[in-house]
Amino acid sequence: MRCRRIILAVLLAALLGGCATSNVEPDYSGSGRSGMDRVSPVRAADINTRLGVGYFERGDLQLAVEKLERAIELDPVHVPAHVTMALVRERLGQSSRARRHYREAVELAPGDGATLNSYAAFLCRNGEYAEAEKLFDRAVNDPFYRTPEVAYTNAGACALRNDEHEQALGYLREALEHDEQYAAALYQLARVYVARDEAFRGRAFLQRYESVAGADPASLALGYRIERELGNESEAARYFQRLEAEFPNSNEARELRQLTSKDD
Secondary structure: OHHHHHHHHHHHHHHHHHOOOOOOOOOOOOOOOOHHHHHHHHHHHHHHHHHHHHHHHHOOHHHHHHHHHHHHHHOOOOHHHHHHHHHHHHHOOOHHHHHHHHHHHHHHOOOOHHHHHHHHHHHHHOOOHHHHHHHHHHHHOOOOOOOHHHHHHHHHHHHHHOOOHHHHHHHHHHHHHHOOOOHHHHHHHHHHHHHOOOHHHHHHHHHHHHHHHOOOHHHHHHHHHHHHHOOOHHHHHHHHHHHHHHOOOOHHHHHHHHHHHHHO
């Protein structure tokens, strides 16, 4: 889903730009190196982390792991390397290893909003809603966090996942207070209103989402559901036709084909 890619891109940018290294650096005293040599492992770790991010975004997870392992070897306290490694391990289905890297990152940067947000999102994906909420709240209270709308949106999506609709609305409205055009928040608000049986309001937020981000498989499938709930069969059919035409190999298209075949 495109809004998930948006959140991931913002997260990685925040980590690499705002938390390139922790405040703790390895002690090279007595090594006989010059001052420039002493900082070179940190710089090399940053380069390897950026390479790891690039491989991760392209789906080359093995190379991503290799670069991130090298980054952590060079600078064990490099927070972005730990967070990105956690994301890679999670993608590989290695949840316990991912958790270790998330925890390490939070221990190294306990007040960093982007880092707290990333671990909170992981906890939510694993059904640990109460602990996730605490970390989301810590994330948005970081005065130096440049994209709090990301954490508010993740918190809202997490609350929705836990069927806490009012709480979800509160978080998502906060996200739009920070960025009224933030696509991921608009999409999640559409989902919340559909879950509350308020399809008309859900449609309004979906339209706002598509005006900002365009259509993607998830938004077209949600549009289909909304129009069906509103009794607009012709509009529902239009969404389905677009999904088939533009994203025929998507999971959403396959699911809707199965659904419509059962209805026939």
